[in-house]
Amino acid sequence: MSTTSLSPTARLILGMIRMGRRTGYEIKQLVDVSARFFWTISYGQIYPELKRLEEAGLIAGESQPTGGRTRTVYSLTEAGETALDEWLAPDGELVWELRDEGLLKLFFSEGRDPEDVIAHLRAVSARSEAVAEQLRSIRPDVDEPGPGPLMALEFGIAFNEWLTDWWRSAEERIAREAGAAPARR
Amino acid sequence: MSTTSLSPTARLILGMIRMGRRTGYEIKQLVDVSARFFWTISYGQIYPELKRLEEAGLIAGESQPTGGRTRTVYSLTEAGETALDEWLAPDGELVWELRDEGLLKLFFSEGRDPEDVIAHLRAVSARSEAVAEQLRSIRPDVDEPGPGPLMALEFGIAFNEWLTDWWRSAEERIAREAGAAPARR
């Protein structure tokens, strides 16, 4: 009944629990391997948020130690299922944020030696190529049910390939302009 | 001589001052129109940071009131020019962050009614289409010197067009799968 509007981080945790990641540790692992390029989370958020969600009655924790090692396994309550489904409904404002210092440097490149600008563009392009390659390498390991996790990963691959190409074409463009009006030596 | 390693926000401000945006207000304006989709900044950051940069000797402020309206105009000192050039040199780690709640919802879409998933994908696609259109509409106004600002804007346009296509193709894929294995009614 409570509409305590959850933070995206809280919703991520609810979703992960429904996917079967039931301890804080497991949630962190899955985010790190399959959502890292579009969402990150740290233990400093996870454990306090798990407590808050339990207090709010959206999840229920059960102590299940492995030997002498403490371990709390969470599951969604009915209210938690409802809250997650409400978020998943196709409406509402969605967080979308990009912070790209590479673009910022390009933005301020006026007056720089074209060689330096080109080196920068090349480095940025190489970075997304490396990310694409890394994501391609983990694709075979995705065995989550449903199309979501695989499609998200494929987004990451396609996006980083697109980025690689864009930065490469930017490099060509700057090289052409520098060739047409070469820097004085 | 001091290597007080600046935050990206501080460097953004230095860059904007070199581009001729010399008051806090003007810096905010330019970021909002031309860098908004890959970098944001608020007055709550700008004014304290301008003071810090002045104390650090990287910028110098001069009071230039317009009538009875207070106004402080900043310019780069030699140390400020150097600091900016150091950052612009083609090396060093660059902040890159994406936060996309739309992808997160896709990630957790397992078990949802395909109609809902499709509606979500359509909404996300429409959102990037609207951003692309908005960026296209401001392109003719870009009259900054050098290729950087225009290229950054063109990145935004191309990126949002790519996003639009990707989400549309995701929609088709889900629709196909739902058609092949339709939901029970």
Place this chain on the structure above:
DNA sequence: CTTTGCATGTAAACCGTTACATGATTTT
């Protein structure tokens, strides 16, 4: 004369990372 734009600033709240601390279990 009213609205919009110019211009500056602060305080509180919020969000997130990093570093630290602890200790058990499993693998090498």
Place this chain on the structure above:
DNA sequence: AAAATCATGTAACGGTTTACATGCAAAG
């Protein structure tokens, strides 16, 4: 025996947004 992995948690720090507060100037 050592290293890696499992597992939980906190405190401090830092960055960012939001809301608030103020007031002049220009344009309608």
